[in-house]
Amino acid sequence: MKTTALELTDLDVRYGGVQALRGLSLTVAEGEIVALLGNNGAGKTTTLSTVSGLVRPAGGTVRHEGQDITRSSPPSIVERGLIHVPEGRRIFSTLTVHENLLMGGYPVRDQATLRRRLDRAYELLPRLAERRAQQGGTLSGGEQQMLAIGRALVAGPRLLMLDEPSMGLAPLLVTAVMDVIRDINAEGTSVLLVEQNAKAALKIAHRGYVIENGECTLDGSAAELSADSRVVEAYLGGV
Structure with missing residues (x-):
């Protein structure tokens, strides 16, 4: 059960x-x-x-x-x-993709765990890897949604x-x-x-x-x- x-x-x-x-x-x-x-x-x-x-x-x-x-x-x-991805994505538009993902890892104290989760987010969402240095606000709507999900993944849900x-x-x-x-x-x-x-x-x-x-x-x-x-x-x- x-x-x-x-x-x-x-x-x-x-x-x-x-x-x-x-x-x-x-x-x-x-x-x-x-x-x-x-x-x-x-x-x-x-x-x-x-x-x-x-x-x-x-x-x-x-x-x-x-x-x-x-x-x-x-x-x-x-x-x-328990990680909540709210309606409307709510990414940090002036931060890069990578910086947005790092914000999801703020509760993570172990750096090796953080790196592993970042790698997994990029692996699961390869478009984010291509855009990692791009500002979040310049992404398409679909890319922003993927970024919001990726940020949640780095938090370790x-x-x-x-x-x-x-x-x-x-x-x-x-x-x-x-x-x-x-x-x-x-x-x-x-x-x-x-x-x-x-x-x-x-x-x-x-x-x-x-x-x-x-x-x-x-x-x-x-x-x-x-x-x-x-x-x-x-x-x-x-x-």
Whole structure:
């Protein structure tokens, strides 16, 4: 039986008078890719922000590998290997590709480990190796997304959380990004993937959850969700 990498139980999150999450519960098993599907404003980004410690829940618990991290600080959560790639990439536009990757390694104290992770990021994302001396802000949208993922890899994720990695990308680049996520997962990293492109997400995910108005309304294997008429109608274009 697989170990549980992440367990969210009965999470309630409020922004002032607005309740963003309502008793939300989900799990990510070790080695899984789990997709979070839902419309804008459903609570997907809030879910990732709560796991990262950027948002404090009004109720419920967040557990990583069995340990309660609900009230842990964001830096301590990063040090545990929960790495969040936020929506919009948020690279350092005036730093070079290599300097951006080094920023991902700020928690890494052992230089040999840092060098090994940098080498692996360049190996997995060869376009970054070609652009290593180029300023991040001059990269294409797809290259910037790869850079954001590469920076996360240098941090050494045990669980990688990605928020809309395909947003704004052409179809070929969406496929390339999803292939990279699948490769990262194949090396043992668990993935929690928030993605508007449900078709692309379900192609690489093992399981998924549908979130509506801050609640999980549907869950199942990727195959089950892909065949569910409600998912097809709402998120797969009715085809």
